[in-house]
Amino acid sequence: MQQSTSITKAVRLVRELRQLTPEMSLLEAHVLLTVARHPGINQSAVCVETGLSKSCISRHVDSLGERKGRGLVRASTMLQDRRLSELHLTAAGKAFVEEITGFL
Structure with a gap:
């Protein structure tokens, strides 16, 4: 039952992301x-966190x-x-993340 609830939340999140x-x-x-999740992270660390290539992250x-x-x-x-x-x-990024995480 727990897995079904988690899958339902994940599907809802993807659906909401697509609508936004x-x-x-x-x-x-x-x-x-x-x-x-990691403010101030650099692109190399994003590669490690996500498993994506440097060119993909860039x-x-x-x-x-x-x-x-x-x-x-924002990159600085x-x-x-x-x-x-x-x-x-950015402020827009924070607002967007708050909006999509509100669906969880």
Whole structure:
């Protein structure tokens, strides 16, 4: 019974995500939620967390980002290592995450 309830919640979440933003892929949502879970995470750490390749993460961060994308994620240069960028949700990203997690 517990598994059935969990599956029902997962299906509801995917359905709601599709209604909110039909163009967002599940992989993009995975990256977005990883950034929400770990504010300040860098792209290499997102690769480890999600199991996705660096090129895949880069593409999804671009599509979620402020400059070229949906404006949900902001990348800023890390003070400790200027070669790396840390990722944070924008105000719009925080609102979006709150909205989709509200369905759980």
